[in-house]
Structure formats: C-alpha cells, structure tokens
Amino acid sequence: MSASDHAPRTPGSGPPRLRPYTVNGGRTRPRLELERTTLVKARRTAQHPPQGAAERSAAFGWCRTQTLTITxxxxxxxxxxxxVKVLVADLITEEVLMTVAARQEDPKDPDVLERVLAGLHAL
Structure with missing residues (x-):
C-alpha cells in the first residue's frame, strides 16, 4: 500500500481506497459525545501535527486556521x-483539538434571517 493510499482525498478524487474504519483502528464509537454540528479548532498549545493517519494531520491543519464542524x-x-467523530474525539482526548461553544443567535434577528435567506438562495 502506497503513501497516497493514506492521504486525505480532495473533492472529486474518486472512491476511497481504504475503508473508513481503518482510519480509526477499527473503532466505530467515539470516546466523547460529539454532534455533527460540534465546532472544533486546534489548541494553541498544539504545535505539531499528530502522529498516525494522514487524516489526523489534515484535520489538525484545517483546524489551525479555522473553526470547523464535524460535518x-x-x-x-x-x-x-x-x-470523523471517532477521529476528532481522539484528537480532543490527546489535547490537539478542542470544542468551541456555538454562538447563539436570535432567530428573529433580521440579520440572521437575511443570512439564512442568502444561504437558501445559494443552494
């Protein structure tokens, strides 16, 4: 198996070469309860990419520059x-990533409604 078999795929790059459970060593349940919408970012103290599968390093790299949801x-x-819940839970447990509280917005706020409408139009 080549190194490219373990590399994260880009959109449109075809079917996966490895079954998803191989990324997590066969585990299917995360160590922490995480929702699809849980926001995560890299900890400031985490300076180096985590060891292991390339997906771990990729997730860490993206979360160093922005806050992303599990989805x-x-x-x-x-x-x-x-x-990905299993992978992210591992990185949180290892203190590489951390969860971020979502900002609660007033659903009746006109700015919120405009952003929702703009998002629907973009679909």
Whole structure:
C-alpha cells in the first residue's frame, strides 16, 4: 500500500481506497459525545501535527486556521461523519483539538434571517 493510499482525498478524487474504519483502528464509537454540528479548532498549545493517519494531520491543519464542524471535516476528508467523530474525539482526548461553544443567535434577528435567506438562495 502506497503513501497516497493514506492521504486525505480532495473533492472529486474518486472512491476511497481504504475503508473508513481503518482510519480509526477499527473503532466505530467515539470516546466523547460529539454532534455533527460540534465546532472544533486546534489548541494553541498544539504545535505539531499528530502522529498516525494522514487524516489526523489534515484535520489538525484545517483546524489551525479555522473553526470547523464535524460535518465540514468529514466532507473535506470524504469520510463518513461517524468515522470523523471517532477521529476528532481522539484528537480532543490527546489535547490537539478542542470544542468551541456555538454562538447563539436570535432567530428573529433580521440579520440572521437575511443570512439564512442568502444561504437558501445559494443552494
């Protein structure tokens, strides 16, 4: 198996070469309860990419520059959300990533409604 078999895939790069559970050593349940919409980012103290599968390093790299949801990371890795929950839970346990509280917005705020409408139009 070549190194490219372990590299995160880019959109449109074809079917996965490894089954998703191989990324997590066969585990299917995360160590922490995480939702699809859980926001994560890299800890400031985490300076180096985590060891292991390339997906771990990729998730860390993206979360160093922005806050992402579990679903966004899954989309970028082209892996099932459940597999990414396991991966992210491991990185949180290892103190590489951390969760971020979502900002609560007033659903009646005109600015919020305009952003929702703009998002719907973009679909």
């Amino acid at each position: 966004e990371i899954a989309w970028r890795l082209r892996l099932p959300v459940q597999s």
